[in-house]
Amino acid sequence: MNKNNQEHQAILIKEVLETLNPQKDAYYIDATFGRGGHSREILKKGAKVIAFDFDQQSIENAKKLFSKEIDSKQLILIRENFSKMDASISNLKKSLNLEISGILFDFGTSTDQLMSKDRGFSFEAREEILDMRMDDRLGVKACDLLKLIDEKQLANMIFEYGGETDARAIAKKIVAVRRRDPNSLDKVGTLVDIIDSVKGFRAKGKINVATKTFQALRIIVNDELSNIEEVLPKALKILQESKAIDKRLVCIAFHEGEDRLVKTFFKKIEAENIGKLINKKALQASEEELKINPRSRSAKLRALAL
Numbered sequence: 001m002n003k004n005n006q007e008h009q010a011i012l013i014k015e016v017l018e019t020l021n022p023q024k025d026a027y028y029i030d031a032t033f034g035r036g037g038h039s040r041e042i043l044k045k046g047a048k049v050i051a052f053d054f055d056q057q058s059i060e061n062a063k064k065l066f067s068k069e070i071d072s073k074q075l076i077l078i079r080e081n082f083s084k085m086d087a088s089i090s091n092l093k094k095s096l097n098l099e100i101s102g103i104l105f106d107f108g109t110s111t112d113q114l115m116s117k118d119r120g121f122s123f124e125a126r127e128e129i130l131d132m133r134m135d136d137r138l139g140v141k142a143c144d145l146l147k148l149i150d151e152k153q154l155a156n157m158i159f160e161y162g163g164e165t166d167a168r169a170i171a172k173k174i175v176a177v178r179r180r181d182p183n184s185l186d187k188v189g190t191l192v193d194i195i196d197s198v199k200g201f202r203a204k205g206k207i208n209v210a211t212k213t214f215q216a217l218r219i220i221v222n223d224e225l226s227n228i229e230e231v232l233p234k235a236l237k238i239l240q241e242s243k244a245i246d247k248r249l250v251c252i253a254f255h256e257g258e259d260r261l262v263k264t265f266f267k268k269i270e271a272e273n274i275g276k277l278i279n280k281k282a283l284q285a286s287e288e289e290l291k292i293n294p295r296s297r298s299a300k301l302r303a304l305a306l
């Protein structure tokens, strides 16, 4: 557990198990392994898991926490962007007789990533580099974006992906700072001060004024929405090609942008009679879960049966 007692807690576990319905010895893909909270529950049902995560730290943690399951081949770990899962799965099929019974996505970042002090996700770590890459093989950090993108694009991006209504004023200030001292934008603290100077006096509530801008940058740096758009048809194809019976595709989204992609895709699949929505409305955290894990408030789970 980290110092702030804020280790990632898997969300909607009961709902994931009900909709994914893991069966003994069947194979499931956990496309967003994180701390492995969902994988652990799937493994407990006697199922096998092929897990993806593009963050090396998640993979290192997994090797320590799941060594038994890895040794027994109940868990196969792959450090890869889930948008390339089709290639990884067809590679695995060369050596393993596998039929995939279900695929789970729990999009976005883990609490571990958000709270880590040295990766630029946290606005509290003022002296750190404004990095925000979940996959450190990616070329562009958040601070590079702030130095490269023109003011209008910056404003649009902060508004569209963060829902920040002061996006224009924030973008204007970023560009002003960039003209004076571009390298100062390398630090988390500079962006926090910029946002504070625009919004600070209007700040209310418990949510930090930097939250929306930080979310927007994180989504862009990690190409989060394009990855989802790319992977959903691939995940469907993997399930369609599998000989398993009663196959499931389960997605948990945390913000409107992610959920819209899932909702639209699932509706299209249902309209084409390829799959059926398990629940008409998205499932959300129970009052009980909200008390234990307030972060689950914005999570929406949608599931499809094939």
Ligand SMILES: C[S@@+](CC[C@H](N)C(=O)[O-])C[C@H]1O[C@@H](n2cnc3c(N)ncnc32)[C@H](O)[C@@H]1O
Residues within 6 Å of the ligand: 008, 009, 010, 011, 031, 032, 033, 034, 035, 036, 037, 038, 039, 052, 053, 054, 055, 058, 080, 081, 082, 083, 106, 107, 108, 109, 110, 134, 227
């Ligand atoms: C919300 S966390 C998942 C938490 C996990 N379900 C658990 O119970 O611990 C999302 C994880 O997915 C990973 N991730 C996000 N986008 C990814 C992508 N395109 N490819 C691979 N991994 C990704 C992140 O690095 C992060 O570890």
